[in-house]
Amino acid sequence: MAGLADRFEQFVKKLPETKIMKFVAGRILVPIWASRTPVKPQPGGPHYSVQSGDNVQRMMNLIMPLKDKSAVGRAEAALAIAQNKDEIYAGLDNVGTVHFARFVIVGENICMFSVYDGDFTNYIRDFIATIGCVFDAVVKLVEGGDAVIPSETHVEKFIDWVHAHDLYQVSDQATDLFRDIEAVNGETAITRDLRLLPRDLILQLHVNPNVSLGSGYRAYPGYSVAEVRKQFGIGW
Amino acid sequence: MVSAMVDVADVQGNILQGYRHPRVRHLILSVGDAAEARAWLGATVSGAGGVPQVTSQAPWDEKPSTCFNIGLTFEGLRALGTASQSLASFPTEFVEGMTARALKLGDIGDSAPERWPAPFDKPRDIHVIVSVHAKEVADLDRVQRQALQNARTFRLLGVREGFNFHGDYVHFGYHDNISQPRFAEIHDPEDYPDPQEMAPLGTVLLGYPNNFEGLLWHVPDPVELGHNGTFNAFRILAQDVVGFENYLTEAAKYLLTQAGVDELLPPGAETKIGAGLSREAALREIVAAQMCGRWRNGVPLAVSPDTPDPATPIPEKQLNNFDYAANSSCPYSSHIRRTNPRDAQIVQRVANNSRRLVRRGIPYGPPYDPAKPDGVEAPERGLLGNFIGASLGAQFEAMCTDWVNVGLQDPRVTGSNDPLIGANAPETGWFDVVLKSGRTFRLRSLPRFVRSRGGAYTFLPSVSAIRYLGSLGK
Amino acid sequence: MDDTPSQNCGAQSPSAKNTASPDPSPSQLVDAIIEDFPDHRPGTRPIHTIGIGVGGYFEASDIARNYCRAEHFGGQRVDVSVRFSNGSGSPVQHDGWNDVRGMATRFHLKNEAATDLIAMTLNGFFVRTTREFIDFTTAARQQPVKKETPWQKIWDMLQLKQPLRDPYPGQKESGDAGTLEYANAHPFAQLAVFQAGSIGAPVSYVRAAYHAVHTFIVTGEDGVRRPVRFAWKPVAGVCNTDPDAPPEDDYLQGELRERLARWPARFLLMMTIGESGDALDDPTVPWPAKRVRVVMGTLILDTVPADQQAAAEHISFNPWRLVDGIEPSNDPILLARRDAYEDSRKRRGGTACPFNRSGT
């Protein structure tokens, strides 16, 4: 009999790796638990903070689904960026708070990833003021983009829209996910079992399918664009 | 929608121009009965039925003895029955309300909304903030009685009262209310010598161009509701006068130990700072001036770096006639340079003039008398501040997040907060006293002098908007 | 804090707070630990019992002294003694088991002076106060381990819940169930318990990162004081054993001997500068990675002293053995460690700090 029990144990041990269990987990268990213990999507971008270290070198990870998902649509987006590249770079020079910014096409999305200093709304507002006109050409190609352009006369809506496309940054410390969930869903969402952390993560990823894993690594955290430029003697 | 002309009789008073009444009483109200509250709003337009009439910005023949104005929170607009479509057209920061934005405003620790006393501990109950300005307390009482004659219309949640105990001086002993945006449509540039351009109306009114080229703030729908309205950050800011004065002393003592202090205050120059001042006392005043950017009497450091009393006295009117040259004697971290960099070089090139605010503040609490130190139970004193602008996000909040705190505008101040009003803490707070040579003395252990004790984001509707709200549901 | 004697090996007792029930005494703290390890052998450490002493030197970076004027950050080479350890208080060696590791470093300064930096592989502690420590150690008492049945595991899977780790071969008891329960009721303990639960075993003592956890206040050459936290980053990189392979009980010390016989091992000492608003006095909360981080120097380990009685057993570290330029913060756990370590040292007859005039 021991042999049978052993075999059962071995079977259960390997179960999570099996196709059938993966299918059950992804297609059945996740929807069940998502409806039993629903969590709301987490807002994108870094948390507000008054601490200066938190207010420099912040990440923006915009994922914007293209209207035309074919290669033609992707090429259109690539061209819109290429044609406006100089204008965008000139604008960023004047925004003054952007460390890095790049455009990436991932699957059916045009993405903009950047590292900036200061408040998000200030960044986007200054961005609109300097490059709104040219950036509209990109936004036009994105699902839902028509409702927020021209950005210059839809400033508030545009900022909210960009914020909504910025990825949730999963907490850097594993168990802080609980705190994020409580903050958005209220006291009732408090998980009283540490072993349920994986489930909370799964359910969060269920509603925030794209996320940034943590707030990212920095080689020289704590310094603004202008501090770095000043220190190197290249003007700010 | 964009018109160059403005009908000032449609704009509530105290926005484009200040009243300069010495007393204010803010009545913090919750709507008791929506229909009655709407009727009441309608009545304030004309002053029908003994309800006080709302004061507009229309020019006066004679200054009225009392002025009466209305601000509405987002919850207030909702309680009055504003259509949801219309509610949705308000900007996010106003919808969320001041308490939700605490971290952006530096409202942490002691200043956190959870620590605010009633009625600000229940921000969602705050619907209407009525502000009465007058010269006499009796007038304030009378207008309050008239406004609240019907007990069912509103619940009075709380009252905050301010008094200009010393003209335009505020606690900490500074002359305030010198620099304000002025408008070509209202002010005669001759009267306000200032190298800064006149501000576009859109700085403070919805429906007009603002300082950001090409950008327009969304005017809440419908146009009758939004046009000629504006937003206000009402802030109750407690000031730690004792802490402030003590810090000045500590700073002066520290500076006295520093080699090079003579560059800051050449021996014998004490009398230029004030008659009969000791070296320490003179240094205190220098630190106070550098923290603000003006000597306590309002004379700008940018104009008069060495003395608050230049040989040729600066007339009141000329106190704003300066900007910040590269070698300006005004420290880049000072309060006025942080909150309005004027034409100075800043990191966010596009933002120089875009964050200007109209400020209407009146102190509260007893003036501090160094001869009579506070007892154990120190009375609370501070400023009842109104920070008015057409976009809370682009002006008040933008200023608080990146400039007042954090100090992103200049790499020499990044990582520090406004010395007067910033969310400082002794462990890490610092302020650089700047010498003429450009050298600096870093003052550390800078504590927080100004704490938030309440507040709300309000919408200041136009007179037509008040009429419109009064007619809702009819 | 300014007038704290810089060489302090624990003559005074922590200032007792004026509260109803008194804070636990240093010896109560040590007793509490011993109770978690019933097989504790008197004369040994009650925790971090199994370890190995190694030697080497530390070389500060060229800017270290700008931030901390302490002697060992001056730039010249400073001899060090390091003791690596397994966290467990059991005298039975299980290198391959899931366990926190320790790295205690003594910097030998001029005139026989010394300063210690004690670090471990968790970046946060379990509790914030000594009373919580007593509750936590009480919760962490050894209980017979329960192995989950396959059915329970299936039920875990259906709940998308993390299954319990199977006990190691021969493992009869563990404190894991109690600490888990404690963490579920005390959010501040969750991070450390969660991390400790899956921390695994390093392939080498020098292939793990170690954190000194508490905040210290350092003073730079210019007199500026800053709240900081220290961490050792292994140049060889972090690497754990395969958690699915059967654990080995005795390999870490041998590995280190072999390694150092061939080539020195190095660690980078990183110092993070805190800001007001960071958890300055709370060791359960790690600081965000967005704080200014300073390279303070490199540690080079190259010898394994033959006399391990002295290098690993008798040597006694104390987080309060500090020098001018480094002060403790107000972290209550850090405060409590001063006298608890001294109490433990006396019990096991460890080498006294040469500066402790009242010492044994």
Ligand code: HEM
């Ligand atoms: C109790 C708190 C405060 C005190 C004691 C205070 C004091 C002063 C003083 C003395 C001045 C110089 C007078 C003048 O130029 O008109 C001033 C100017 C100013 N303050 Fe404040 N202030 C306080 C809060 C604030 C806050 C919260 C803000 C906005 C976030 C602010 C924004 C400004 C601005 C924009 C100016 C004019 C700068 C210029 O245009 O040159 N103040 N304040």
Ligand code: HEM
């Ligand atoms: C109140 C909390 C704590 C208590 C009561 C405590 C107690 C002790 C005791 C009694 C010893 C043995 C000392 C000896 O006999 O020499 C010890 C060793 C040790 N502890 Fe703690 N500890 C605490 C917190 C910590 C923390 C936060 C760390 C993280 C850095 C830590 C890391 C270590 C290490 C690495 C050792 C071994 C030192 C060696 O190799 O000699 N402990 N602890």
